[in-house]
Structure formats: structure tokens, C-alpha cells
Amino acid sequence: MSHFDLLIIGAGPAGYPLATAMARYGSKVAIIERDSAGGTCLNWGCIPTKALLASSKQYHQMQNAQLWGLKAEQVGFDWTAIMNRKEVVIKTLRQGIEKMLQAAGVTLFRGNAKLLPGRNVRVESVENTVEISAERICLATGSVPSIPAGMPVDRSIFWTSNEALSAAHVPESLLIIGGGVIGLEFGQIFSSFGSKVTIVEMMPQILPGLDSATAKRLLPVFKKAGLEIFTGQKVEALDEENGRVTATIAGQKRFFDKALLAMGRRPNLSILEGGGVSLNMDGRFIAVNSKFETSEPGIYAIGDAIPGPMLAHKASYDAMTLADIWRGREIRHTYNSVPACVYTHPEIAWVGLSEDEARAKGVPVNVGRSLFSANGKAVAAGDSDGQVKTLTDEKGHLIGAIIWGPEASNLIIEPTMLSELKIPNREARTVIHPHPTLSEAFSEAMASASGEAVHG
Ligand SMILES: Cc1cc2nc3c(=O)[nH]c(=O)nc-3n(C[C@H](O)[C@H](O)[C@H](O)COP(=O)(O)OP(=O)(O)OC[C@H]3O[C@@H](n4cnc5c(N)ncnc54)[C@H](O)[C@@H]3O)c2cc1C
Numbered sequence: 366m367s368h369f370d371l372l373i374i375g376a377g378p379a380g381y382p383l384a385t386a387m388a389r390y391g392s393k394v395a396i397i398e399r400d401s402a403g404g405t406c407l408n409w410g411c412i413p414t415k416a417l418l419a420s421s422k423q424y425h426q427m428q429n430a431q432l433w434g435l436k437a438e439q440v441g442f443d444w445t446a447i448m449n450r451k452e453v454v455i456k457t458l459r460q461g462i463e464k465m466l467q468a469a470g471v472t473l474f475r476g477n478a479k480l481l482p483g484r485n486v487r488v489e490s491v492e493n494t495v496e497i498s499a500e501r502i503c504l505a506t507g508s509v510p511s512i513p514a515g516m517p518v519d520r521s522i523f524w525t526s527n528e529a530l531s532a533a534h535v536p537e538s539l540l541i542i543g544g545g546v547i548g549l550e551f552g553q554i555f556s557s558f559g560s561k562v563t564i565v566e567m568m569p570q571i572l573p574g575l576d577s578a579t580a581k582r583l584l585p586v587f588k589k590a591g592l593e594i595f596t597g598q599k600v601e602a603l604d605e606e607n608g609r610v611t612a613t614i615a616g617q618k619r620f621f622d623k624a625l626l627a628m629g630r631r632p633n634l635s636i637l638e639g640g641g642v643s644l645n646m647d648g649r650f651i652a653v654n655s656k657f658e659t660s661e662p663g664i665y666a667i668g669d670a671i672p673g674p675m676l677a678h679k680a681s682y683d684a685m686t687l688a689d690i691w692r693g694r695e696i697r698h699t700y701n702s703v704p705a706c707v708y709t710h711p712e713i714a715w716v717g718l719s720e721d722e723a724r725a726k727g728v729p730v731n732v733g734r735s736l737f738s739a740n741g742k743a744v745a746a747g748d749s750d751g752q753v754k755t756l757t758d759e760k761g762h763l764i765g766a767i768i769w770g771p772e773a774s775n776l777i778i779e780p781t782m783l784s785e786l787k788i789p790n791r792e793a794r795t796v797i798h799p800h801p802t803l804s805e806a807f808s809e810a811m812a813s814a815s816g817e818a819v820h821g
Contacts, residue, residue, distance in 0.1 A: 367472075369395045372486060372499035374478045374636055377404020379668025379680035380505030381462055386688035388469040395472040395497060397488050402462045402473070405507050405669075406677040408455055413530050414550050416451040418708050421557040425710065432747050442558060444535055451530075479640040480504070484663050487640070501663055503687070504636060504651065505680075508669035511631040517605055517624075524625045526551070536560050536622035540612050542600055543627035544571040546707050549587070551625055553709045556591045563593040563621070565600050565614055572707065576719035576767045579754065583769060586711065586750065632670040647672050657687045674703050702785040706774040711751050714777035717765035717784045723756055728764065730756045733814030737770040740809075741801035746771065753810040755780065761790040763811070772803050779807050790814065 371387050373380045376398035388394040401408045420442070430437035466473055474497070476490030485498045510525040517523045524532075529551050535558045541548045544566025556562040564571070570580035571587070571594060588594055595614060602613040603624065610621040632650050637643065645652040645660035650672045657665045667687055668680035679700070686698040707713040723730045733755035737743040743751075751770020758764050766780030783793050790811055798808045812818040 366485075366496045366498055367395070369393050369472070369497065369499040371395075371501050371503065372397070372497055373503045373505055374480075374486065375404060375505035375507055375668070376402040376462070376466070376473070377505060377507045377668060377680065378406045378677040379507070379670075379684050380404065380503070381466060382681050383503060383505065383667065383684035383688055384471045385465055385469040386685065387691065388466075388471045390688070390692055394470070395474060395499070396466065397474045397476065397478045397486065397497075399475070399477040401459055402466065403455070403459050406680075407458055407462070409527050409530060411677050412458060413451050413455060414526075414547075414554070415708055416454045417447065417530075417554045418550060418710075420447045420450065421554050422710050425557055444532075444558065447558075448532075478636055479638070480636050480642045480664070481640050482642055501665060501691075503657075504659070504664065504666040504670055505668045505684070506633045506636050506670050507680075508630040508675055509633045510626065511629045512626055513628065516626060517603060519605060522605055522608065522610055522623055523603075524623055526625070526627065529555075529625050532623075538621045538623075539563070540565070540600075540610055540619075540621040540624040541627055542603075542624060543629070544568075544594060544596065545573065545627065545629065546705075548625070548627035549707060549709055551627065552587075552592050553590070561593070562591070563595070563614070563619070565595045565598050565612075567597070567599045569597045571596060572713065574705070574719075575713065575715060576754070576765075577721050579713070579715075579719075579767050579769060583711075583713065587709070590710075630669065630675055634670070656690055657683065673700065674705065676703065676705065679703050699785065702781050704777045704781045706777065708774060711770050712773035713767075713769045714773040715765070715767040716777055716781045717763070718756060719765060719767065720754075720756060723765065729759055730764065731758075731814045732756060733810040733812070733818075735806045735809035735813055735818065735820070737803070737806055739820040740803060740806045742803050743771050743806070745801065753806045755807070755810045755814060757790050757811075757814050762787055763790065763793070766807075766810075768807070770803075770806075776803055776807055779804060 370392040371394045373384050373396045376396050384394050384396045427437045427440045474488050476488040479487045488495050520528050538561040539555050541552050541564045544564045552562045552564050572580050600612050604611050610624040612619050651666040651670050653666050653671050659666050667683035669675045689696045702716050704716040735753045737749045737751045743749040748771040754767045756765035763783045768776050798804045809818045
């Protein structure tokens, strides 16, 4: 039986950064992966959706080329080529991760792992079964789509995000159950390539968790872009009839070619099935203490498998925090400022408290605002719908920011740094923002909170 200092299960954005960090530190590290290096994020999540959204955005711009004084005639698309490009993107990045693990000296085992008592793991693959032991084991097993019991199971018609990412054709009509990030991103991808998309969200707003005023403002934007969206509405019945989807929505029976079940994700706990080890749970997640240790000494867990936002950057942050703890580094890690992004067009990003949360907590907030329609770079680029909204507390500290519009996912880092590092507004305002840039919209919003915006 091989023995390691550290054995990690799952090579996603939680597992592989921990593996490389500890191997570079000198530990003897192994990682087990049953699918592909990069995990859900690279193979079935963040990256493939962004590759498809990139094609969708380019297509939209080509269709509207005249807005930039350009002529693009006979604009069209080739779905197979779009999907092939997505695969090339994934493959390129996956090879990079595999090479990085190899260069760091991490041993990669391919197969399905089961946790056994006594810090042992059995790895089963088509070729063989091996047992591995380690001083420390870290479960970075991620998550899988959460499908409520009783939902239809024919995945050729009732898709999860995995089937949507493998679609051979663009369906004529697509029902998406769930108006969260995954539902909206897929909605925009398929709608832009011709699907008639209907999104049904049971909560009163799209993107539950987003500042409600912003969600309300964005609803007509997505509807105008061609999405049919129901909020505060459940799909009352869902079934298959003659190879098509039937769904009752607001009392009406409707037919669709496919349905995408985008109702969230749950931790992947198959590692614990049948191995004889049980761990304390925190709801549906593996319970861990402040050092990521589970109820079993020497067994740790990070990423989507433990409580917290199910996001790739939070998973990698867990990995870096745990590596710092093990390397004895005194670094302050907090989870106060975890940004969230939606990569639709327009993009949406937020961090910290929403206005609703601040008011519910009784925190007096000063709201700053700036429109991209007053931003030179956005207007010049022909992409000026949207705004930056900032929330500062009585002491002038930024406690939340919501951005929708061009490059929102890149712009959110500035408010994330200010709120995480607790830099007060008056100091932040001494920082020079280059002109013309979209980042000026953020400094204008901050200035508007104290009535000092140049353009507001
Ligand atoms: C469609 C979609 C889009 C997304 N877009 C974004 C986005 O834009 N931004 C963002 O931040 N997040 C996004 N996410 C979420 C993001 O993918 C996850 O938060 C992230 O991948 C979690 O990382 P992880 O390492 O914890 O788990 P995972 O990435 O799920 O990796 C876990 C790995 O463990 C392996 N594994 C599990 N059990 C075993 C076992 N028993 N034996 C061997 N291997 C095992 C799995 O095969 C997997 O490769 C998206 C998710 C989806 C589904």
C-alpha cells in the first residue's frame, strides 16, 4: 500500500491548488480524480459556459455590426464548431493543470475513491483497485446537480447542466426550471442561437440573493433580449409526452423540446458510500471546524462539499487558507467579501451586503450610484447599459456593491478589495483611475455617495 503525507480526493478548483501548494512546500502529495482534472469548474461548469457565452456575445455583436459602422452580411453560426471550440478551451486548460500537478511532483491516481477507516482510501478504476493511506486526507469532492425526488429521469429530454453542455443541437424550445445563475447563463446561450427559452423561477425575483432592486431592474432587460421569464411561479406539473416536455405553468399546459433542471447543486458525498466511515454533517454539507477538519481526526474537507457559497473562487480560497494553516502562516482569511458573478450580457456582479440585507440588519447605508451611460469608455464601446451601486456605512466603509453592465465581473474586484481591506471611502477616493476606463464608473459611484460625483 502506498503512503502519502497528504491525499486529496477530487482535482477541482479546491483539490488541485491544495495539492500543488503542499507539494511545492515539500509534502508527499497524491490526488485522486475519477473524471477529469479541473473538476466541475473546468469540465462542466465555469469554463464551458463562458466559452459558449463568448460565442453568443460575438454572434450578437456580428448581428448588430451596423452599430459600430461595420458590415457583416450573411451572419450565421455552426453549433458543432461552437461546441468543438468549447472542447478545445477545456482541453487546453486541463492539460495545463495536469502539467502543473506533474511539475509540482503530485501523484495523480485516476479512479473512484472510497474512504475507509484509519485514513485509508480505496481507488477503483477499470484497470485495477489500489489502497492508499495518508497522514492527512482532504475531501474536495465538489457537488452534483440537485434534482428533487419525483422529477422525470430521462436525461435525453430533461437535462441537467451536464447534458446542456453536451447538446448536439440547439433545441427549438427550452424550458429552464430555476432562474439562478446557471439558469440565466444557459437561457442566454440557447436563446441567442435561436431557442425559444422560458425560465420559471419560484422565488419572487430572478437571481435570488442579488439586491432586489437590481433584480427588478434587470428583469425587463432579459425579457427584451428574448427570454420569457416567470418569477414567483412554480412549474405545476412536469412530464414527457411523445418525446417532448409537457409543463403546466400558471395553469397552462405548455410543450417544449427540452427542459433544463437548474434548481441548484448538492455536495457530492459518494466517497462516503459503503466505506464504513461516517462524518458529522452540517445540513447537506460535510461539517468542518475553523481548520477545515471534519468530525474524523485527520480527515479534512474543502470546496463545494462544505458550507458556504458554491463557487470556484471560494473553493480555491478554502484550499489556500488550509495550505496556509498547514504551513503555519499567519494570514488573516475571512469570508466577508466573496464576490458573485453572472456572465450574461449584461454581466452582473455583486459583493458584500445587498441594500435589502443592510436594511434588514438595521445598518444605515449611504447609496452611491453611477450609470455606464455617463462613462466615456462604455459609450465609446457601444455597451453602456447598466450601473454601479455602492453601499457605504456611517463610517464611510464600503459594505456592498452591485454592478451590472460591461465587464461587471472584472470591475467587482475593486469593491471587493476595499470592503475586505476596510479602506474607507475618503482614502479610496485618493486612488487615480485611468481615463477612459469602465473603472471610473466605480469611483464615480463612490463619490456620488457623498454628493461629489463629477458626472452625477
Ligand atoms: C454550469 C455551471 C456553471 C458554473 N459557473 C461558475 C462560475 O462561473 N463561477 C464560479 O465561481 N463557479 C461556477 N460554478 C460552480 C463551480 O463549478 C464550483 O463551485 C466548483 O467547481 C467547486 O469546486 P470543487 O473543487 O469544490 O468541486 P468540483 O469542481 O466539483 O471538483 C470535485 C472533483 O472531485 C471528483 N470526485 C468526486 N468524488 C470523487 C470520488 N469518490 N473519487 C474520485 N474523484 C471524485 C469529481 O470528479 C470532480 O472532478 C458553476 C457550476 C456549474 C455546474
